[in-house]
Structures are given as structure tokens and as C-alpha cells.
Amino acid sequence: MALQPIQIICNACHHTSTEIPTRSFLGFQKISCPHCHAQLTYPLTSGFRATYAIFAVLIILSIMLNLSQGQIGFPGLIGIAMIYALVRDWQIRKQLK
Ligand SMILES: [Zn+2]
Incomplete structure (x- = not known):
């Protein structure tokens, strides 16, 4: 899946440019x-x-299902990574506004 060029404004030097990003671990776009x-x-x-x-919702549902059966569920490493990615994505988008 090729990434589309995006317009960037550098945080450090305020240079504007249009660049093709690369994908980082977890799918963030890096330039x-x-x-x-x-x-x-x-x-x-x-x-x-x-x-x-979608996965975060499934993970939360499975934790709630476990809790309803008196067990404590853990999201596992992949689940934690996905929830972390969503939170981080939300923070980045907030900063860009
Ligand atoms: Zn710069």
C-alpha cells in the first residue's frame, strides 16, 4: 500500500514542503x-x-466478557500496542490542529 504525499510544516524550522512519508512501526507516517x-x-x-x-473494541469486549465471568482479562501486548497507537494518533492529530 503506497503512501500519498502529504503537505508538511516542520515543527523545528517551519519549512513547508510536500513529501512522501514512510511508515513506522504501528503504521504512523514518518517524514x-x-x-x-x-x-x-x-x-x-x-x-x-x-x-x-475495531480491534480495540474487540479487546475491550473480551475483557468485559472475562470480567463478567469473574476473571480478569488482559489485552496482551498486541492489544496494548494498538490502544497505544490510537491514543498517540489522537495526540498527533490534536497537535496538528
Ligand atoms: Zn525542518
């Missing part, structure tokens, strides 16, 4: 500023966000 080489992180693409959101 290095062509002017000062600062590493910029951009939000998840919509496909990743939707996938993580």
Missing part, C-alpha cells in the same frame, strides 16, 4: 524535513486507524 532533517510523525492513515479501532 524527515528536507530542510533541517528533523523527524516528523504524522497520524495513522485511515485504514490503520479503522483496523486498530
Whole structure:
């Protein structure tokens, strides 16, 4: 899945440019500023966000199911990583506004 070029404004030097991002671990879009080489992180693409959101709901449902049976469920490492990615994505999008 190829990433689309996105318009960036560098946090460090305020250089604006249109660059093709690379994908980081967990699916965030990473770009290095062509002017000062600062590493910029951009939000998840919509496909990743939707996938993580669906899994997060399933994980929460399975934890609640476990709790209703008197057991304590844990989301597991993958679940924690997905929930972390959603929170991080939300923070990045808030910063960009
Ligand atoms: Zn820069």
C-alpha cells in the first residue's frame, strides 16, 4: 500500500514542503524535513486507524466478557500496542490542529 504525499510544516524550522512519508512501526507516517532533517510523525492513515479501532473494541469486549465471568482479562501486548497507537494518533492529530 503506497503512501500519498502529504503537505508538511516542520515543527523545528517551519519549512513547508510536500513529501512522501514512510511508515513506522504501528503504521504512523514518518517524514524527515528536507530542510533541517528533523523527524516528523504524522497520524495513522485511515485504514490503520479503522483496523486498530475495531480491534480495540474487540479487546475491550473480551475483557468485559472475562470480567463478567469473574476473571480478569488482559489485552496482551498486541492489544496494548494498538490502544497505544490510537491514543498517540489522537495526540498527533490534536497537535496538528
Ligand atoms: Zn525542518
